[in-house]
Amino acid sequence: NAGVTQTPKFRILKIGQSMTLQCAQDMNHNYMYWYRQDPGMGLKLIYYSVGAGITDKGEVPNGYNVSRSTTEDFPLRLELAAPSQTSVYFCASSYGAKAFFGQGTRLTVV
């Protein structure tokens, strides 16, 4: 089983560039999430989705956008990259009490 797949695994962006972090899950989960992990910190919720067509902001949504056109895919868009967005990004899906995480994307903005 593929589970939750994130691409890319690593990326370096220049300030002001845009990019999309891809996330796909093959478990037919309605709930999906984007978290960011900064050094020495736990994961913080950026956005979440409770199903196709429904998204909402988490704790740290500024500078990001999401969409959920299908159950499987939940991409995260950075429009104008800033150094403060240097972080490791995790996508996750959940069913009941169990969460499944992707392997993360390490993003560096220079």
Add this chain to the structure above:
Amino acid sequence: AQTVTQSQPEMSVQEAETVTLSCTYDTSESDYYLFWYKQPPSRQMILVIRQEAYKQQNATENRFSVNFQKAAKSFSLKISDSQLGDAAMYFCAYRPWASGGSNYKLTFGKGTLLTVNP
């Protein structure tokens, strides 16, 4: 809002010995889940153990067990017979019991970096 606090940024243990990682949390809810996740250098988030707040019995998974003190809002993880492969960052996390909307989100502590010495 719920908060999760891990007061030990780093811990170390000798191989084959026992170590306990601490976690406290704050919530006004009576029903919820608590988790311990392991994050090795590969970055993968691996669920170690889960505790439902309504259960008085402490959860156990092989060498991993918890001490859940609901009144004290404390949720510590005990690793017995520590192995080199246990070296990782460990995160304590909280999730409300109620379904719907953002209630499914996890709130994480800052983590404890565990080193296992041979």
